[in-house]
Amino acid sequence: MSRVGRALIWHELLERTRDRWVLVVSVLFAAMASAVSAYGSSAGHGQEAAGATLTGPSLVTLASLFVPLVALVLSHDAIVGERERNTLGLLLSMPISRGEVVFAKFIGRGAALALSVALGMGTAIAIADGAQRHVLISLLLPTLLLGLAFLAIGLLISTLAPRQSVAASLVVVVWFGLVFFYDLGLLGLLVATDGGVSESVIAQLVVANPAGLYRVAMMQALLGGQALSDLGLAVDLPSVAQRGFIWSGWVLGPVLLSALILAKKRVLR
Amino acid sequence: MKSVVLEDVSVSFGKLRALSEVSVRAEAGQVMMLAGPNGSGKSTLLRVLLGLVHPDTGGLLVDGHATHVNRRFKEQLGYLPEAVAFSENLSGQQVLRFFAHARAVGRKRVDAVLERVGLSHAAKRRVRGYSRGMRQRLGVAVAILTEPALLVLDEPTGGLDQEGLDVLWSVLSEWREKERVVIMATHDLTLVERRVDSVCVLDAGRRVAFDSPSGLRRSVGLPLTVTFDVVAERIDEVAERIERWGRAELDRKEGVVRVAVSTEDLLALMDLRANLPGAVRSLRVEEPGMDEVYEALLNRGAA
Numbered sequence: 002m003s004r005v006g007r008a009l010i011w012h013e014l015l016e017r018t019r020d021r022w023v024l025v026v027s028v029l030f031a032a033m034a035s036a037v038s039a040y041g042s043s044a045g046h047g048q049e050a051a052g053a054t055l056t057g058p059s060l061v062t063l064a065s066l067f068v069p070l071v072a073l074v075l076s077h078d079a080i081v082g083e084r085e086r087n088t089l090g091l092l093l094s095m096p097i098s099r100g101e102v103v104f105a106k107f108i109g110r111g112a113a114l115a116l117s118v119a120l121g122m123g124t125a126i127a128i129a130d131g132a133q134r135h136v137l138i139s140l141l142l143p144t145l146l147l148g149l150a151f152l153a154i155g156l157l158i159s160t161l162a163p164r165q166s167v168a169a170s171l172v173v174v175v176w177f178g179l180v181f182f183y184d185l186g187l188l189g190l191l192v193a194t195d196g197g198v199s200e201s202v203i204a205q206l207v208v209a210n211p212a213g214l215y216r217v218a219m220m221q222a223l224l225g226g227q228a229l230s231d232l233g234l235a236v237d238l239p240s241v242a243q244r245g246f247i248w249s250g251w252v253l254g255p256v257l258l259s260a261l262i263l264a265k266k267r268v269l270r
Numbered sequence: 271m272k273s274v275v276l277e278d279v280s281v282s283f284g285k286l287r288a289l290s291e292v293s294v295r296a297e298a299g300q301v302m303m304l305a306g307p308n309g310s311g312k313s314t315l316l317r318v319l320l321g322l323v324h325p326d327t328g329g330l331l332v333d334g335h336a337t338h339v340n341r342r343f344k345e346q347l348g349y350l351p352e353a354v355a356f357s358e359n360l361s362g363q364q365v366l367r368f369f370a371h372a373r374a375v376g377r378k379r380v381d382a383v384l385e386r387v388g389l390s391h392a393a394k395r396r397v398r399g400y401s402r403g404m405r406q407r408l409g410v411a412v413a414i415l416t417e418p419a420l421l422v423l424d425e426p427t428g429g430l431d432q433e434g435l436d437v438l439w440s441v442l443s444e445w446r447e448k449e450r451v452v453i454m455a456t457h458d459l460t461l462v463e464r465r466v467d468s469v470c471v472l473d474a475g476r477r478v479a480f481d482s483p484s485g486l487r488r489s490v491g492l493p494l495t496v497t498f499d500v501v502a503e504r505i506d507e508v509a510e511r512i513e514r515w516g517r518a519e520l521d522r523k524e525g526v527v528r529v530a531v532s533t534e535d536l537l538a539l540m541d542l543r544a545n546l547p548g549a550v551r552s553l554r555v556e557e558p559g560m561d562e563v564y565e566a567l568l569n570r571g572a573a
Contacts, residue, residue, distance in 0.1 A: 085355075
């Protein structure tokens with residue numbers, strides 16, 4: 002990456018860590034994660050394994066709500082914000098390609114996201130003890146992966162949106178859609194088609210959503226496949242290679258698409 | 271860099287023709303100005319120069335050679351966008367340090383540039399607390415940070431107070447002295463008239479005129495205004511002589527006779543005055559204002 006690209010990564014990191022919205026959501030996540038961790042420790046009454054089975058799934062649910070939100074807040078103005086402030090042209094007047102700007106922004110904001118996840122999970126880990134702590138540490142990387150997928154989605158929205166207000170509205174829609182209503186929608190589809198769409202197709206659609214894949218993969222890792230079946234979650238987790246492909250698609254796909262769209266734009270305002 | 275030429279540039283946005291075969295030339299040691307009303311194509315032409323808009327036809331020549339807006343060209347470029355708004359969460363110094371880091375410029379230069387634009391006292395303050403003029407001065411600081419061979423300024427006077435304007439004038443003087451190229455777009459022709467060497471007037475995407483400010487004045491042929499301060503008891507006599515002369519429009523008010531006369535007839539008018547010894551206390555000759563010249567050029571272009 003060029004010197005300008007490297008400088009932009011640091012600049013993005015510095016700027017994002019001073020964004021009050023990012024700070025507010027990150028602190029809120031940290032506070033709730035700490036509360037979950039503290040509750041898990043006390044409810045386990047000193048039985049570490051019991052505490053872990055309580056804390057891990059609760060933290061997964063919490064992270065699957067908050068981390069996509071932090072990521073979307075972080076990335077929704079990446080390109081459109083620069084355009085509105087008349088600084089995109091200034092950035093591109095330096096020796097840097099359009100694609101490089103997109104990647105530098107993704108890396109810089111990704112680093113800010115990593116700090117946010119580390120703050121949230123870190124406080125929960127600091128409060129937890131024993132086996133519970135190990136369980137929570139194992140959640141760190143998958144949670145970051147979930148965040149990066151939504152960061153990439155936000156970046157794509159930011160590249161396509163004509164105004165920052167439109168981008169902000171769109172990321173809210175995406176957050177509600179993928180985090181809250183996606184599974185409900187699939188359930189509705191199952192009911193509406195009265196078995197016309199097979200359960201296996203529905204299960205594949207569940208894990209095609211990064212939030213769904215994260216939840217299912219983490220729950221299975223924490224509670225085991227049988228426990229999920231007992232809860233009525235009959236979703237076969239894709240193979241490691243398939244999961245890698247899905248995550249790569251969600252993380253890299255939108256970033257590459259953003260870079261391509263920006264590079265092909267004949268007119269930049 | 272000795273010259274920058276944008277040749278036969280045409281740009282369309284859908285059905286809208288933003289620029290039609292516009293050519294401009296900027297030379298080292300000169301300030302070239304793009305003037306025109308809103309929507310005339312000034313900013314689009316600058317964006318073509320910066321590689322932000324790809325033209326339908328035409329292109330860029332640097333020192334006579336066809337060039338693309340590549341990294342090598344951008345290394346020599348400093349740019350001030352119109353109404354630029356830097357991150358409000360960072361201080362002026364942090365903003366400038368980012369650009370310095372990106373362009374391999376040392377911290378001493380950052381401090382010197384902050385001093386140059388009069389922002390040393392506010393360097394550590396967040397941009398959120400800056401006035402519009404201070405933000406614009408920060409933009410000027412970013413543009414001149416690398417001492418670029420080509421300085422591109424889009425509406426640089428916007429929001430600047432007198433102190434900010436003085437900074438801008440000193441930058442233009444320095445760039446001219448150091449034989450660098452300056453291209454700037456503005457609709458405020460009267461303010462910068464004396465600081466530019468050539469003016470390209472655009473209207474509706476077409477080049478209406480391209481000349482020095484004095485050349486533009488000559489080309490429109492607007493009359494000069496001569497104001498005679500006349501001894502009170504002889505004002506009728508002076509006015510009558512000028513009216514009888516018949517080659518100027520006359521307007522008289524309490525002890526003052528104002529005459530609109532063509533450049534060619536100015537000497538004849540002076541002779542007339544010489545034939546009225548003791549009647550005229552003093553006189554003042556004024557060229558037409560640049561705003562009038564500009565309006566005349568736009569009217570001519572529209573016709």
